[in-house]
Each structure stands twice: as structure tokens, then as C-alpha cells.
Amino acid sequence: MSDLGISRPKGQPLPKPPFLKRFFDSTLISVGIYVVIVGLIAYGAYIGAQGMGYNWQWYRVPQFLYRNTEVGFEWGEIPIGLVATIKLSVTAFILAMVIGLLVALLRLSDLVIGSAIAVGFLELIRNIPLLVLLYLFYYVLGPIFGFDRYTASILTLAVFHSALISEIFRAGINAVPTGQWEAAKSIGMSPSQTYRYIILPQSVRFMLPPMTGEVVHLIKSSAIVSVIAVAELTTFGRNIISDTYMSFEIWFTIALVYLVVTLILSIGVSHLEKKYAVDQ
Amino acid sequence: MNQATPMIEVTNLDKFYGAFHALKNIDLTVHQGEKVVICGPSGSGKSTLIRCFNGLEWHNSGRLVIDGIEVYDGAKEIRELRQEVGMVFQQFNLFPHLTVLENLTIGPMKVRGISKAQAEETARNYLERVHIPEQADKYPAQLSGGQQQRVAIARSLCMETRIMLFDEPTSALDPEMINEVLDVMVELADTGMTMVVVTHEMGFARKVADTMVFMEAGQIVEVSPPEQFFTNPSSERCRLFLDQILAH
Ligand SMILES: Nc1ncnc2c1ncn2[C@@H]1O[C@H](COP(=O)(O)OP(=O)(O)OP(=O)(O)O)[C@@H](O)[C@H]1O
Numbered sequence: 160m161s162d163l164g165i166s167r168p169k170g171q172p173l174p175k176p177p178f179l180k181r182f183f184d185s186t187l188i189s190v191g192i193y194v195v196i197v198g199l200i201a202y203g204a205y206i207g208a209q210g211m212g213y214n215w216q217w218y219r220v221p222q223f224l225y226r227n228t229e230v231g232f233e234w235g236e237i238p239i240g241l242v243a244t245i246k247l248s249v250t251a252f253i254l255a256m257v258i259g260l261l262v263a264l265l266r267l268s269d270l271v272i273g274s275a276i277a278v279g280f281l282e283l284i285r286n287i288p289l290l291v292l293l294y295l296f297y298y299v300l301g302p303i304f305g306f307d308r309y310t311a312s313i314l315t316l317a318v319f320h321s322a323l324i325s326e327i328f329r330a331g332i333n334a335v336p337t338g339q340w341e342a343a344k345s346i347g348m349s350p351s352q353t354y355r356y357i358i359l360p361q362s363v364r365f366m367l368p369p370m371t372g373e374v375v376h377l378i379k380s381s382a383i384v385s386v387i388a389v390a391e392l393t394t395f396g397r398n399i400i401s402d403t404y405m406s407f408e409i410w411f412t413i414a415l416v417y418l419v420v421t422l423i424l425s426i427g428v429s430h431l432e433k434k435y436a437v438d439q
Numbered sequence: 440m441n442q443a444t445p446m447i448e449v450t451n452l453d454k455f456y457g458a459f460h461a462l463k464n465i466d467l468t469v470h471q472g473e474k475v476v477i478c479g480p481s482g483s484g485k486s487t488l489i490r491c492f493n494g495l496e497w498h499n500s501g502r503l504v505i506d507g508i509e510v511y512d513g514a515k516e517i518r519e520l521r522q523e524v525g526m527v528f529q530q531f532n533l534f535p536h537l538t539v540l541e542n543l544t545i546g547p548m549k550v551r552g553i554s555k556a557q558a559e560e561t562a563r564n565y566l567e568r569v570h571i572p573e574q575a576d577k578y579p580a581q582l583s584g585g586q587q588q589r590v591a592i593a594r595s596l597c598m599e600t601r602i603m604l605f606d607e608p609t610s611a612l613d614p615e616m617i618n619e620v621l622d623v624m625v626e627l628a629d630t631g632m633t634m635v636v637v638t639h640e641m642g643f644a645r646k647v648a649d650t651m652v653f654m655e656a657g658q659i660v661e662v663s664p665p666e667q668f669f670t671n672p673s674s675e676r677c678r679l680f681l682d683q684i685l686a687h
């Protein structure tokens with residue numbers, strides 16, 4: 160299929176790809192197909208809801224986004240919940256990075272005990288469902304160590320995601336050629352100086368894409384803390400629904416908010432990635 | 440030369456990779472200011488030997504004393520030693536995320552604790568010495584191979600090293616760049632630096648070597664001054680090897 164390696168006389172136009180491929184590759188057609196598919200799904204949901212006699216009340220949704228009261232403008236529950244979700248996720252992610260880096264360094268260290276501890280930790284975390292981990296932190300460790308539901312949530316998310324993050328660190332660190340280690344050693348750098356000034360700055364490039372995936376993953380899994388009623392987007396959604404019974408409208412809205420946040424994140428990082436690629 | 444202080448003293452050194460006997464009963468002394476050129480077929484242990492000299496590899500038995508410091512795995516002085524023993528690699532191994540100037544200053548600043556201003560002054564000085572003062576603010580990827588290798592030499596020199604090790608410094612270079620690197624090495628030799636160079640550049644060896652070493656299968660087969668080495672080597676293997684590489 161590819162014309163790589165096949166010499167073509169210079170200046171001659173490329174042979175035209177088959178009609179079907181050209182048809183599906185054009186931007187207009189792709190967007191069109193996308194819109195049609197999304198439309199069909201939305202229509203299906205609408206018909207289904209109609210069939211069960213659902214009473215759509217979209218006009219009541221905006222008040223949960225913002226309100227203009229006599230005291231003035233005021234944010235609704237959904238943006239407030241979103242901010243809480245972002246705070247929770249950012250805190251958990253930072254903690255997860257710290258734990259993940261420590262576990263990765265332990266695993267890469269020459270200490271047999273160090274890497275054994277790291278592997279044990281990874282296997283343990285990987286094989287416990289997130290919900291069970293949350294219950295462990297909230298109902299078991301919480302009372303023992305005296306932390307509240309918010310701390311329990313942050314610890315759960317951080318510990319759960321630190322496992323994958325440590326693997327991302329490990330892969331990123333291993334992607335730096337050994338010659339860099341040898342050059343750093345040969346000018347007398349200690350292992351910690353080598354990590355700090357030589358290895359980690361170079362692994363950022365390799366770690367950025369999977370790390371973004373992990374942030375997106377964490378933001379989504381943060382919704383699970385609504386089961387212990389921590390104030391965040393999903394919990395607020397549940398509260399609104401129990402007051403208004405508008406499950407369809409509110410869940411659609413909440414899903415859209417998560418989607419928009421994670422999309423913005425991915426686009427932002429792909430710009431960052433390009434910048435890093437140019438710098439090197 | 441021989442009344443000078445010994446800088447590298449190797450006695451009865453053995454090195455294994457698992458069951459593989461990579462260095463066998465090595466004895467060698469390098470004096471201050473001496474230039475030693477090591478050659479020998481691929482896999483004979485040349486790299487392994489000089490990598491032992493700055494603790495990138497550890498020997499399993501025998502003794503290795505460098506500038507009065509006994510070298511062994513776990514030696515406390517190993518980081519101080521590495522600051523004294525510079526190493527130039529076949530693949531340059533510059534830090535790609537740092538500019539040329541930063542490549543040269545990061546060691547003095549972070550390892551030796553020298554101020555930025557002073558480190559930069561020294562760095563520019565050495566860039567001048569390797570004839571590329573104008574490249575200070577570029578990244579390694581923007582330089583030619585020959586220029587990169589000269590930056591790598593300057594990086595080692597910035598640590599104020601007393602011994603320089605070279606592991607085939609020109610064999611990754613395009614032919615037209617080999618001489619610019621060798622010229623810098625000849626100039627360095629003229630300053631009185633102690634040098635151990637693994638290379639097959641026999642023109643360079645003839646010009647600077649005080650001692651020639653031929654290795655084969657993990658052993659030092661021949662140690663002699665260049666006049667004798669090139670005209671009348673005592674071992675038959677060495678003669679064959681020289682015939683081979685001098686033939687082209
Ligand atoms: N890390 C290692 N693990 C196992 N064996 C190794 C390792 N490094 C080197 N060796 C083996 O030790 C022997 C000597 O290798 P060394 O790199 O010192 O040879 P060399 O003389 O430098 O060869 P070349 O001219 O190809 O660079 C080789 O047989 C090599 O396969």
C-alpha cells in the first residue's frame with residue numbers, strides 16, 4: 160500500500176487513493192459522520208425516555224449552573240462541584256506523583272529489599288478494586304488514624320493512581336540512554352544529582368503523554384468518592400437529582416462537564432508536547 | 440618518564456562478567472604525564488579496562504590504585520576520584536537537554552560547588568581551547584559530531600581532571616571530522632595531561648604515545664614504546680593485528 164522505497168519519477172503526481180478512502184478521509188465527511196452518530200445516540204435516548212413517559216425539563220438545568228438573585232450573580236452547584244472535583248484531583252495527583260516517584264526509584268534501586276517492597280506495593284494496589292480501597296481508607300484506616308472523609312478520598316485516589324504513575328516514571332527513566340548515566344557518573348555526580356539534573360528532565364518528554372492519560376483517568380475515578388458523600392461534582396449531581404428527580408438532564412450535564420474538562424486537558428498537553436519536541 | 444609519580448597502578452587485576460573472564464591478570468603502570476595508547480581486536484577488553492579506571496566497572500580481584508586512591512566497589516572516595524579522572528566516550532554522551540555551556544558548567548557547579556560566574560568563565564576558556572567558543576549557546580543536537588566530541592572533551596577538562604580516558608573517541612565520527620578531534624587531543628597531550636587512549640588511529644598513536652599496549656582476549660599481550668611496537672613487536676598476534684589495521 161505505501162509507496163515508501165518505491166522510486167517514482169520526480170514531479171509526477173502521487174497516484175490517487177481509491178475513491179472510498181478519499182471520501183472517508185475528508186474533514187467535512189468525517190465531521191458529518193460524527194454528528195450523525197452522536198445525533199442517533201441522542202435521539203435513541205430521547206425516544207427511550209419518551210417511551211417511559213419521561214418529562215424533560217431542560218429549562219430547569221441552568222439554575223444549577225448560575226443564578227441571578229437579588230444579591231447578584233451566583234454560581235450554581237455544578238460549577239462549585241467542578242471546582243471541588245478539580246481541587247480534589249489536583250491534590251490527589253500531586254500526592255500520587257510523589258508516591259509514584261518514590262516507588263519507581265525504590266524499584267530501580269540496587270537494594271533488593273527496596274525493589275521487593277516496591278513490587279509488593281504495586282501488586283497489592285493493582286489487585287484491589289478502587290471502591291474497596293476507598294472503603295478500606297474510610298471505614299478501616301480512617302477511624303484508626305483519625306482522618307476525615309476528604310482525607311480518606313485523597314489518600315485513596317493518590318495511592319490507587321500512584322501504582323500506574325510509578326510505572327510511567329520507571330518507563331520514562333529507563334528510556335534515557337545508559338550513556339547519560341555514565342557521563343553523569345564520570346563527572347562525579349551522585350545518583351540523586353544525576354536523577355535531578357540529567358535523567359528526570361530528559362524523561363519528561365517520554366512521560367507527558369501517559370501522564371496526561373493518568374490525570375484524565377484520575378479525574379474520572381474521583382467520581383467514586385461520591386459514595387462516601389465527599390462534596391464534589393458527582394455528589395452534587397446526586398443531591399440535585401434527589402431534590403428535583405431530573406436524572407436524565409443532570410447526568411447528561413455532568414457527563415458533558417467531565418468530557419469538556421478532560422478534552423481541554425488533552426488538547427493543552429498535546430500543545431506542551433509539541434513545545435518539548437521542538438526544544439530538543 | 441619513569442621516575443615520575445605513578446598515576447595508575449594495576450596489579451594482578453581480574454574482571455568477570457558472570458562466568459565470562461573479561462580481564463585476565465592485568466598489570467600496568469601509567470605515570471604522571473604519560474600517554475598510553477591501547478589497541479586490540481574487538482571484544483579484547485579495552486573498554487572494560489579503562490572503565491575500571493573511573494569506577495564505571497568494578498574489578499573482582501587484584502589491585503587498582505589511581506592517584507594514590509585504592510579503587511574498589513563501595514570505596515568512599517570514588518566520587519572524588521571520578522572528578523579527577525575524565526572520560527570521553529565513543530558516543531559523546533553529551534546532555535541533550537542542556538546547552539553547550541550548561542553541559543560544561545553543570546559538573547563544576549553541582550559537584551564542585553563552584554559559582555556560576557566562575558564556572559562559565561572556565562567553560563568559555565576550555566571552549567576556546569577546543570576551538571569552538573562560538574557554539575556556547577547551542578544545543579548538542581545542533582552541532583556536528585566532531586564539535587560534539589570536542590565539547591565532551593571540554594566537559595571533562597572543566598572538572599580540572601588530572602587523568603583523561605578516551606574510549607575510541609573518533610570511531611563514531613565521519614572521516615572528515617576525525618582530525619579536528621585528534622588535533623585537540625594532541626594539543627591536550629602537549630599540556631602534560633596523563634592520558635589513556637583506546638584507539639585504532641595509529642597516526643595519532645605514533646605522534647603522542649609514550650607507551651603502546653596491545654590487548655587480546657582479556658589479556659595485555661604487549662607493552663612497548665612506539666618505535667619498537669610499530670617496527671618490531673615481540674608477539675606474532677600483535678604483528679598480524681598491526682598489518683591488518685595499517686593495511687587500510
Ligand atoms: N556488561 C557486560 N556484560 C557481559 N559481558 C560484557 C559486558 N561488557 C562487555 N562484555 C564482554 O566483555 C568483553 C570485552 O568487552 P569490551 O567492551 O571491553 O571490549 P573492547 O575491547 O572494548 O571491544 P570493542 O573494540 O568492540 O569496543 C566482550 O566479550 C564483551 O562481550
Ligand SMILES: [Mg+2]
Nearest residue numbers: 485486487606
Ligand atoms: Mg570498546
